[in-house]
Amino acid sequence: MTNILIFIIVILVIATLVQIVRVGELLSEIKNKDVNEVSDKDNNTQGLLFLIVGFGFLIFVVWQMITWNHLLLPPASSVHGTQIDLLMKVSMGLIIVVFFITSPMLFYFAFKYRGKKSNNAYFLSHNNKLEVVWTVIPTIILTVLIIFGLKTWDNAMNVEVTESTKLIEVYAKQYNWTARYSGIDNKLGKANYKLVKGKNTLGVDMLDVNSADDKMAREVHLVVNEPVLLKFRSQDVIHSAFLPHFRVQMNCVPGISTQFGFTPNKTTAQMKESEGEDFEYVLLCNKICGASHFNMQMKFIVETQEEYDIWIASQDNLEKKLLTQK
């Protein structure tokens, strides 16, 4: 029924439009004008519209930057992230400046040089000097950006792994995450997908001497200002471990081991103070992985050494969890 109604309405609208357009055409035929000829008057209105709507758009952009600023991610909670934020600020600043120079120019030119039958355009086919200038300037700016960018990238990716770097494995599958701590020896036991069975959901090789003291958990606790190296594996399809607050992201690919090292520098408690009681660090999945991709999460908690020690002690190690029968 509704479908028929909608159909009828659509037909009526089309019929009305046809009539309106016909009338417009007939009117101008009477006035002996071509409706579709662009007149000076059209040029004036359209030019003006570029000025109004164009600048309206720019105002809309500014409005968004002001009103939605508080929704953006808070400053990075990691050491390398702070550098990324700086690079982001510089790059953003730069493109915003360029945006607010070129866009107004475009809209203003459209208005300023709107046509008139009596006017003539200025014949100008090229100007080598100008063209060199506007090739060289972007080149210089980009060189600076590239150098700055590559430095930051290098810094973020080539982290030094030392004795004190804590190793944690993050294991992805449809649709949840599991973490594995390396235990007292700070070494992760070997794992193989063929060993996944029953409670051993990560396929840890319990014959490996490094495995016994490993610990499994459904949330990740980190110690503030202590470097950590996350090792990623996936069981089924590609997932991506995304920790937006730490400026960390890495794909988890079945068959391949990936990693990301960083140093958190703000505890969850600190963040709760500045961002509100509800704040939590979360790990999201950021690579399409199936129906519940949108709901694949795990909590991250950054805390002091003492808090961490208490928590980690409360967790059973794998030996106890997997090998002892209850």
Place this chain on the structure above:
Amino acid sequence: MDIALRNMVKKQLLWISLAAISMFFASMLSAFIVEKADVGNWKEFILPNYFVFSTGVIILSSLLLFFIKPQLKKEKSIFSLVFSVLILGIIFSYFQIKGWQQLTNQGIFLTGVGSNISGSFLYILTLTHLLHLVGGLVGLCISTIKSKQNLYSVNNYLGLELTAIYWHFLTVLWVILFAFLKFY
């Protein structure tokens, strides 16, 4: 369009298609190279003897094609020439299939449990090459029939020329594939 222009257009169409086909194989070959360097459980294989024979056969067939123009100039029949190329092409295909048999005897499979991507790549590369070669064989069949009917002359043998270019391309392609599979 006059004849000269039309011939040129057809040749260019062929050359550009060859560029496209090359990209197809280049991407597949680079995938092979990258994976070989990367994959932990890459299973080495011994290239079957038959592939060596088939390399010889296809090179020979390509060489024969070079005699076509001189023959045409002398206004001699080229039937036997084209026909032998066709036969060599068929022998090549037969050797390829024999080669696959040798491979399966070695325990190298395209798919399934026990297959390894080294083997899969080997099959895919040779298979897609052979598929392209089938097109060449069709062209050669037509050319053989036409040369039997004496339809070609020095000034008018575009179809044959196009087939020949394509065939040379297949030869070069095979030699490159062979070299990579054998020596890389």
Place this chain on the structure above:
Amino acid sequence: MSEHHKENFITKYVFSMDHKMIAKQFLLTGMFMAVVGMLMSAIFRVQLANPGESSILYNLLPSTWLNDAGGLNPDKYLALVTMHGTILVFWVLTAGLSGTFANFLIPLQIGARDMASGFLNMLSYWFFFIATVVLMSSLFVESGPASGGWTIYPPLSALPQAIPGSGTGMTLWLISITLFVVGSLLGGLNYIVTILNLRTIGMTMKRLPLTVWALLITAILGVLSFPVLLSCGLLLVFDRSFGTSFYLSDIIINGEVLHNEGGSPILFEHLFWFLGHPEVYIILLPALGIVSEVIAVNSRKPIFGYKAMVGALLLIAFLSFIVWGHHMFMTGMNPFLGSVFTFTTLLIAIPSAVKVFNYLATLWRGNIRFTPAMLFAIGTVSAFITGGLTGIILGDSALDINVHDTYFVVGHFHIVMGLSAIYGMFAGVYHWFPKMYGRMMNKHLGYIHFWGTFICAYGVFFPMHFLGLAGLPRRYYSNSAFPMFDGLSDINALITFFALAGAIVQAIFLFNFFYSIFKGTKASQNPWKSNTLEWTTPIERIHGNWPGELPVVKRWAYDYSKPGAEEDFIIQTEPLKDGEIEH
């Protein structure tokens, strides 16, 4: 070609070999697909604004896509997104755009009677048509169409156990895209050969209109990159159907342990993006070509820096082959490789900047006539500026860490690729409609269409950057699962509002288009007072384009408002006057 067959209905309208008719076939098919793709986006936008709730728009969907409460199923959300992306990228902006304008403009603007091979050209369309039928049919299979994103990354796309759409739907997707690629290759071969060989006397490469240059470079990009998609797809087909392990390794899915070992999903990404990145320029360059022409004609000025424009096109095309890794910064690639890709990627900004400045310089001191086509052309430049700038953020690997795969990316590519190219396509349709159908499109409706689109499009896509900077990932069925995104619901509602409004505005265009085909006012031979050769053909469509001899070209295409000339345009066939220098 010189032979002119008698045409009957079938050879004239269906299996036509006339490039102008084939162009219209591409255009109409592309428009149909655009409507389908746009409706899909309207539907999933409604879901994002009101997650899980029902909507009358869902009546358009098969009932199996909905849950009992009338809401959209999560995997079908992904199906919609995937089909939307596939349709718009390949069907609308590759075939619809290149197919239409390459076919229509190349012979007309270079002074040829038709394409080098009318037959291949016809074949190209019909491959495309069958591809369309196959793709559309995948919407009706029981397990749903492909749902792994338009980038179809395996293992997701290889395993039906992972998402239902990876079953029959994905098979059909692959068949369809293969047919599509074959069609595109046939078209591309033809365009290249035609431009290289069939230019009329005097039409040197230096006098080619920029549209033709852009289409030539696009065709070359296509011929070199599409075969890679074929090989990439072929390996996927083997993995899916014949049990090989090119892309698969160490997988347990739904408790089932797969035998595959040794393959690498990353290999797929490399192959895919080797096509994928050139593909975005295959989309963009024809639009830029059209815009160059439209801006010059309607500013009544020569395009500024013709040589630089051609050079920039060439440079962009070349660079587009060595930047694909910027889609893969987060795959764990060697950081040094990441640096290389950052470097090459940011280099593309230079020729792009040159193009923008040259457009601005063309407008400067022009005598701008605002036809609807001109409005859209300026819209393209605006979108190219806005979207191009955010590319500088995404191309920088260090920054990509936090915006990769978020809505920031969605905002970026919709503006720079989606809007630029769609606007360019609209500009082309408005501009060459008189040549296609002998009638004018209604100017006022065109104006309304442009301003409606311009406002709604920025209303949809600009706010997406903020979603991305707030950390919202793309391809999320709903953002209500994470408390951290609760604050974003207003933005989402706003975007959906503009998306629906923008979709309605497109109806004005459709109406104008079909109305004008039948009832539009009759066009004169050269309604825009343009220099290029297509406007020297008679208004009545004839097979062979020019009734008598082919035109002979005496000058470049951009002599607008040349001092000393009587009128503000000089058609390319007009000989140079004594002592007149070219340009």
